[in-house]
Amino acid sequence: MTERFYTTSTAFLEALAEAGVQYIFANLGSDHPGLIEALAQARADGSDKDLPRLIVCPHEMVALSAAHAAALVSRSPQAVIVHVDAGTQNMGGAISNALRGRAPVLVFAGAAPYTMENELPGGRNEFIHWIQDVPDQRGIMRGYVKYDNEVRYGSNIKQLVHRALQIAASEPAGPVYLVGPREVMEQPLEPYTVNPADYRPVEPAALTAEVADEIARVLATARNPLIITGHLGRDPEAVPTLVELADLLAIPVIESGPFKMNFPADHPMHRGWQFTTSAQNPLLAEADVVLVLDCDIPYIPGNNRPAPDAAIYVVDVDPLKYGMSLWHVPARRSAAANSKVALEQIAAAVRANGFDSDLVESRRAAVTAAHDAQRAALDALEHPEDGAITPRYLTACVRELLADEDALVLTEAVTNFQVVAEHLRVNKPGSLLGSGGASLGWSGGGAVGAKLFSPERTVVSLVGDGTFLFSVPSSAQWLARRYGTPTLTVIYDNRGWRAPKQSTLGVHPSGAAAAADDFNVSFEPEADLPGIAAAAGGAFAATVDDPAELPSVLKDALAAVHAGRSAVVAVHLPRAQGA
Incomplete structure (x- = not known):
């Protein structure tokens, strides 16, 4: 990149590359002209090959979830760019997941410009710059990150990035947050380098x-x-x-x-x-x-x-x-x-x-x-009941489907976590991945991030219907289509939220809600969940309620994934509430 166009934004991108970051999952906004220009200049002079690849994400939940999974699969930090306070808040549950899931991710957000009369390049020139000015943007994230800071001057941007990533990657790993106003990100700089080896994560500790x-x-x-x-x-x-x-x-x-x-x-x-x-x-x-x-x-x-x-x-x-x-x-x-x-x-x-x-x-x-008796008892449960597909039977069918696959399974089936574990029974290290957090919807973007770093593997997400809706599926499925990351999603579809019902029964087993099956958790009328994926991402889409048809539908879905097309299969289970 020519010296004329070297700015804080250029140095920021270089620092990510120096630290080994391969992807930036970005939802860009009015605070990012410096970064957008730096990337365009890099493409113009051919130096973009030395920078992380930018993945355009239409929703921040999807962006951070993708980075989270990518960081865990690659075992190296990844980066996210979001838009000021609004984009920061839109990550919501995803940042909670990244913290609990120990995902080394650097989140960078712009901040409202701090000049307004053309004192500096990048000052306020859009009405939204006043609306986005909040007293403590970093405070939004402070309960969920290991480290937060503001870029106040371009000359030490690389040191700040490397320090943030050093903290993110040191155990217990977790997310970090940097903000940079437009004026700082537009600041011209002399090109300079920092030795990444000086910012290695803390070495593994031993017992005495x-x-x-x-x-x-x-x-x-x-x-x-x-x-x-x-x-x-x-x-x-x-x-x-x-x-x-x-x-x-x-x-x-x-x-x-x-x-x-x-x-x-x-x-x-x-x-x-x-x-x-x-x-x-x-x-x-x-x-x-x-x-x-x-x-x-x-x-x-x-x-x-x-x-x-x-x-x-x-x-x-x-x-x-x-x-x-x-x-x-x-x-x-x-x-x-x-x-x-x-x-x-x-x-x-x-x-x-x-x-x-x-x-x-x-x-x-x-x-x-x-051990053998426990497995035999579990095997005996892997069948439909009264003509209905059960979670155990569904998981057993998935296990058989993947028997000859090098599969990476993302688990986000919530009330069926136990069932998935007991009947999927994975044996290969690195073959199962969950968010580790409490906020649902991680697997939508997570599947894309996992596939980017495991293109040769079959990536499969096992999710509930509530989880699927939380994942912003239109954004996640579009993302998979744009970046060629086909995966299989199997929805454990009980047409409602079973978790609040279970929680209520755990506290009020004989209460009025239990007596009347009145839990306010039904998703009736049913939405065409696979249809969302078909419309947004061109995915193979199917809904199954016949136990006899389940194995063949799953096989067809997997064939579509192997052919380069994502697939979403909703499998009807007994309803969460009502008949």
């Missing part, structure tokens, strides 16, 4: 030798040890280390609130999943030692808790959950450490100190038998 030895000792001597994990699989390389330790001592593993593939479902030490369970997990109640690894919610104390005398150890990059105002696990030791590193240390200490092989082999036989 004392703690590693203690955990190894208590696990090796326990009669009923248990491992609970939820996020360990965000690093696919950590999964084999967990398998190694579980194999070594025959320790059963539970996945609690998992939004990653943490442990192979077919492994004999895998003992199931738990989300919002209403009953006591017998494994947890019987455990004399519990190792909690990278897990936000190892159990829900009101329903399901360990024995009072159980020895609990917590290993996590964030063992105290600083961002959660109410959280507690009565651990003997809580250690801030990288799980992969910690597991290697613990396994090495177990081998060095030895263990009772008879005890381990006896437990291995018992856990394996329980």
Whole structure:
């Protein structure tokens, strides 16, 4: 790029590229002329190949969701550009998801110009510049980001970008937020460079030798040890280390609130999943030692808790959950450490100190038998009921559909999280991805971001009908069509919000709402959800309510995806409310 056109905006784009950012998911506005001009100049002189690729996103929820998934799949930060306060607010739930899902994403927003009488290039010249001037734009995001700052002068823009991305990528990873007024982004600069190696993320932390030895000792001597994990699989390389330790001592593993593939479902030490369970997990109640690894919610104390005398150890990059105002696990030791590193240390200490092989082999036989019985019981549930498709049958059909695929599944089926986990049963690290957050609609943009970094894989989203509507499907499906990222979306369609109904029944099981089936959650009259995808993105669209037709419709949908066309299949399940 020629020096004449080198501005803060140019340096900003260069800094993203220097840091390894490959995509900018953008919803541009009146605050971005400097960036738009810098990109156009780069295309004009051929230097655009050295900059991140800009992905035009018609909705901010879709933009940040795409960046979130892209960052998790690529395991490298990505970027989002949004329009002042309005675009910032439009990300709403997506920024909450990025925080809870530990997604390293840099969000950049413009800010209202601070001059209005032609004092500087980029000053106020549109009526909207006064309307967009709010007292604390950064405050909108402050509860959901690790770091926020304002670009006040162009000469240190690269340092600010690299610092923000260093913070975003350091564990626990998460989003960061920068704002820059138009005048600053238009400021002419002398070209300059910054060494990205000076801004590396913080290196993985290890356990102290004392703690590693203690955990190894208590696990090796326990009669009923248990491992609970939820996020360990965000690093696919950590999964084999967990398998190694579980194999070594025959320790059963539970996945609690998992939004990653943490442990192979077919492994004999895998003992199931738990989300919002209403009953006591017998494994947890019987455990004399519990190792909690990278897990936000190892159990829900009101329903399901360990024995009072159980020895609990917590290993996590964030063992105290600083961002959660109410959280507690009565651990003997809580250690801030990288799980992969910690597991290697613990396994090495177990081998060095030895263990009772008879005890381990006896437990291995018992856990394996329980695993096999659990799987047989789940298999017996995979059939239609009274001529209707059930969530279990649907998930089993999806599992069979993907048996020979290198698939990446995005899970956002909410009240069917447990069902999807139990009947999809993924075994490959990096093959399952959820938002990790509480705001629905992530998978629409998320599927596009995942596919951009996994073009060779079959990307499949399993969603509820409410989730699909939250995802701004017209925008998400158009995006997939424009950028050639075909994916399959399967809608668990009960024509309503089942989650509020379940929540109400959990508090008022015999109340008036329960007696009258009056929950205000119905989506009747039914919308043609696949039709939205067909209209906006040219997708293959189908709705199924006959169990016998389901496998063939899913097969046709997958064939359309392989041919380069997205597909959306709504599968009718029993209604959330009413007949």
